[in-house]
Amino acid sequence: MSVNELVEGIEARQVPALARAISMVENARDGYEALLSAIHARAGAAHRIGLTGPPGAGKSTLTERIIHAYRAEGHRVAVIAVDPTSPFTGGALLGDRIRMESVTLDPDVYIRSMATRGELGGTATTTREICDILDAFGFDRIIIETVGVGQSELSIAATADTVVLILVPESGDGVQALKAGVMEIADVYTINKADRPGADRLRQEIEVMLGIRRGNAYRHVAPHHHPTPAEGRKGGKAESGATGTDAWEPPVLATSALENQGIDELVHAIEDHATHLRTSGELESRRRARLARHTREVVDRTLRHLVWRDRDGEATLQNGLEAVAGGDVSPYELAQDILTGTQREDTNGR
Ligand SMILES: Nc1nc2c(ncn2[C@@H]2O[C@H](COP(=O)(O)OP(=O)(O)OP(=O)(O)O)[C@@H](O)[C@H]2O)c(=O)[nH]1
Numbered sequence: 001m002s003v004n005e006l007v008e009g010i011e012a013r014q015v016p017a018l019a020r021a022i023s024m025v026e027n028a029r030d031g032y033e034a035l036l037s038a039i040h041a042r043a044g045a046a047h048r049i050g051l052t053g054p055p056g057a058g059k060s061t062l063t064e065r066i067i068h069a070y071r072a073e074g075h076r077v078a079v080i081a082v083d084p085t086s087p088f089t090g091g092a093l094l095g096d097r098i099r100m101e102s103v104t105l106d107p108d109v110y111i112r113s114m115a116t117r118g119e120l121g122g123t124a125t126t127t128r129e130i131c132d133i134l135d136a137f138g139f140d141r142i143i144i145e146t147v148g149v150g151q152s153e154l155s156i157a158a159t160a161d162t163v164v165l166i167l168v169p170e171s172g173d174g175v176q177a178l179k180a181g182v183m184e185i186a187d188v189y190t191i192n193k194a195d196r197p198g199a200d201r202l203r204q205e206i207e208v209m210l211g212i213r214r215g216n217a218y219r220h221v222a223p224h225h226h227p228t229p230a231e232g233r234k235g236g237k238a239e240s241g242a243t244g245t246d247a248w249e250p251p252v253l254a255t256s257a258l259e260n261q262g263i264d265e266l267v268h269a270i271e272d273h274a275t276h277l278r279t280s281g282e283l284e285s286r287r288r289a290r291l292a293r294h295t296r297e298v299v300d301r302t303l304r305h306l307v308w309r310d311r312d313g314e315a316t317l318q319n320g321l322e323a324v325a326g327g328d329v330s331p332y333e334l335a336q337d338i339l340t341g342t343q344r345e346d347t348n349g350r
């Protein structure tokens with residue numbers, strides 16, 4: 001299928017074209033950037049929801065519940081399950097597919113798993129691009145499920161408009177996760193497995209923690225100055241949720257995906273946040289920031305591809321390593337060779 005055929009297929013909402021387009025982007029096959037460029041103008045209507053939390057927190061079970069809730073409202077829902085730990089597709093994700101079977105026969109639900117590949121990096125970038133395709137295809141709610149609360153998972157979650165952090169009573173890492181910088185990124189918290197003991201305590205702990213953070217944030221604001229909504233919108237501070245009269249206060253919810261409890265409240269919180277983003281002008285500024293970041297990342301990725309793939313940088317590195325180890329060539333000279341695509345033939349001659 002040519003790029004044009006894929007674009008037409010996406011416009012005609014043909015699932016095979018969608019699947020092929022996603023594979024093309026995932027594998028950075030020839031023409032993928034032309035494809036993304038062609039569909040770019042069609043994307044932008046979907047609300048993107050990042051769902052993250054420790055392994056086994058119930059993210060997939062919760063996702064399935066959220067899909068049902070959205071379908072009941074007539075939304076078209078796509079899910080990308082990103083597996084940052086496994087270099088292969090399948091495995092745990094196959095498990096997800098089986099669990100998701102109650103929704104996979106619905107043509108307005110699309111579930112795709114994506115394995116992260118270390119080498120040339122950029123999982124967050126690729127995730128964003130796959131979201132663009134799903135968005136252009138006509139899914140209006142896109143859920144991105146990532147495992148873990150580390151930096152790379154958070155950067156993937158940050159590709160979303162609304163980030164939901166899922167914690168569980170027994171994980172005990174609720175407060176830890178907040179310390180690790182999740183606080184800055186989560187828009188909605190939910191304690192899943194609330195059917196188990198300890199959920200209330202964790203919930204309170206997190207609420208207290210969030211309140212303290214907010215209190216700390218206010219210390220840096222001049223005492224008698226209350227920013228108007230317009231100021232809050234224009235200033236960078238409103239983006240962090242710390243200041244501004246219309247700042248978002250992340251709710252801390254409790255759910256039981258297993259017993260189907262608290263799902264409506266969770267979906268409402270996500271939708272409230274979506275409304276908040278739109279009405280406060282933050283959606284616009286977030287998306288602008290995301291476009292800037294994305295463009296930078298595309299430049300970086302192109303450079304990496306140019307140097308390491310097209311100019312065979314790794315071979316140049318391996319060839320020159322002996323000379324560097326022997327002290328004849330400095331790493332900086334070898335780096336220059338890699339950047340310019342120069343093979344160093346007589347490494348002993350210098
Ligand atoms: N008791 C209880 N168990 C739950 C709940 N939600 C999910 N589980 C169970 O927790 C286990 C893990 O659920 P998943 O939905 O696969 O969790 P996950 O976060 O997607 O897991 P990974 O993707 O492997 O990190 C399963 O056995 C679920 O049945 C819940 O609300 N209460």
Ligand SMILES: [Mg+2]
Nearest residue numbers: 059060096145
């Ligand atoms: Mg899962």
